[in-house]
Amino acid sequence: MDKIILIFKREYLTRVFKKSFLLTTLLTPFAILLFILVLGFIMTYDSDEKQTIKVSDPSNMMSGTIEESKGIFYEFTNNDLDDLKKEYVEKSDFSGILYIPKIEDIGTSSYTVFYYSDEKLSLDASSSISSKIRSKIKDYKIVQMGIDPTQLENLDTKVTLDPEPISEGVEDTSSMSTLVGSILGGIMGYLMFFIILIYGMMVMRSVMEEKISRIVEIMISSVKPFQLMLGKILGVGAVGLTQIIIWAILIPVFSIIAYTLLGIDSADIAATAGPGINVPPQIEAGITEDIYKVYNELGNLNWILILPLFLIYFIGGYIIYTSLFAAVGSAIGDDLQEGNSLTMPLMLPIVLAVYIMIKAVESPNSSLAVWSSMVPFLSPIVMPARLGADIPFWQIAVSIALLVLFCFFSVWIAARIYRVGILLYGKKASFKELGKWIFSKN
Template identity: 40%
Template sequence: MQNPTAATLYSQKQIPIGLKNTIDKTLSEYLKDEKLASYNIDNLKQIIEDSKINFNIKTIKWDEDGSEKSTSAEVASILGMILTFIIYMFIIMYGGMVMQGVMEEKTNRIIEVMISSVKPFDLMMGKIIGIGFVGLTQVFLWGILTTVLVSGSLFFFGGNTSPEDMVAAQMAAQGVNNVAAGSSDISIQVQEIINSINFGMIGTSFVLYFIGGYLLYAALFAAIGSALEQQEDAQQFMTPIMLLMAFSLYAGIYSMNNPDGPLAFWCSMIPFTSPIVMMVRLPFDIPVWELALSFALLFATALLIIWFSAKIYRVGILMYGKKPSIKEMIKWVKYK
């Protein structure tokens, strides 16, 4: 009892972590009660329980016109992370489809027929844009579904009633039904939190970042696919790209706790990480100039990567029987 910090559990086989945690919790509670009882203070346990408080912070945002709106850091963080994971998965999924399609056409020699009537650049962009439209279609379908769900939530929580009317109704009914009054108060807060989120700006930015990020990475995937014949050979070239995207995801997760910090800012400006990291920052009302600069850098870099990848694509698509190195692929860019 003087130093109840450890116990030893013997077993003939490996102890499951669930059993270990259960025993740990049971013994800890027992020893805690025994130690409290040793102080010989009446109702000490009840005093400690009564001293515990459940403290919640309500956040309010001031608009430019001075009006106040309830906000929720939790809702903003969850929304940002959902958008981050969606755009991360979409870029990997549809970028991978571009690379796989290019490799299949090259392996099946279909490309030799197509290249006789279509320029390599047009062929590459046609595949990138075609698969990109498939991705955008899915994004819009998800957007419509989200709009329906949000509209339904607003209607359910009294979206057609102003907050002032709801407060008046709550005050009038307070003496009659306290439960209904409490429910009305929650409804007002939920509606204000939903209204505080600029879904139009976030949705538009999501689509633009998806387009920019997809064009950038899909062009790289197309260049890699054109230089290879076997899926197994792609690992060497895919590893740097996947590590970069993994870093973007972890940077986005970290930025959720500090969306205005240095890591969040710079990663939302760097074109290779901005489509993912900026998704976390969008619900936190970032300055317009940061958003505009990020868009400009992203699309300018995407155009540069497309030009770079097209140079590799036009040479690599007709190369057979040899696995090129990164150094050799860079030389292809200089070919005229």
């Protein structure tokens, strides 16, 4: 035990105090934040050129004004269309002429407005102009048809589906909680995927390095191969946890700092969410309300259950995969390239699990999701994705029991391969040989 701790300490400290670790750990939250900000900036970016369009509206359907939008200013004029065209050619201090013909039939649902210019109209401007005119035409039609505007507004009904429990003792949820649960599940599933992959590879490379640098025989003349393997797996795992914890603290802190510094509030983010769509104010208010609900739902989630479970699946998945990656590392010769055929069988279930995880987010209680969250190779990635939804206790219990059992099993298998593999130099082992190692005596 003392020796495992010594090995654990070395593996942990040499990694944590490496410059590259400090840099990635501290800079990644910055990078993520920067990425989000740049992305937000790009999405909300408006054409910064200002242009003026002269509007000829002989029948006064626009009632004399159209609001400026996306840098387009509308200037109403009583001049004849032909005069305007002449003016355009001679002066060219405006970009085009908008001609609005009279609607003959109020009941029509299609209508064409003409835009005269020698320059092409940008996609953005085109959609902005037509949307402005559409809303003006709507107002015009309302007046012409003699409809009461409030009545019209009341025609549009916002529908919320509220799931209510039948039996007592079942938690009352909202549909928002399902959405929040599945998004959260997806994030957790992906997080598990990346952690397993990155740290599995890290353990494998570290085992190979010990083999290639020939320190390994010196090590195992002092400690048992099993102790060396376990110390390494735990040490690297602790590095991973450290990184996650640092990020879990830094990312929210950085976000808050950045939001306050840049003066971005949640309404702005909501506006960013639907770029290009002309969001009516009442819906915009609805989005802000939804964001508030998301926060509310996040608060309502059973974190006391979810966090420890996530940790259990993290540790379980980590141990299963890294121990097997360690075994593979010991079986590879001096060349990393050779290892691809050996790492393949480990990569396959990980990738498979990610695809199942995506499906499990959509329907957490489908039989595919339920059964694959029992399989130890898949459950560490699939189960966290289901945690946001309510899942029966027995499923969690069976899944964790199998996970724990399989942890011991895979560590046992890995240790059997490892103890033989690390002492063989030169060539890569075949699967047949790995099988023999598992059953060979010490």
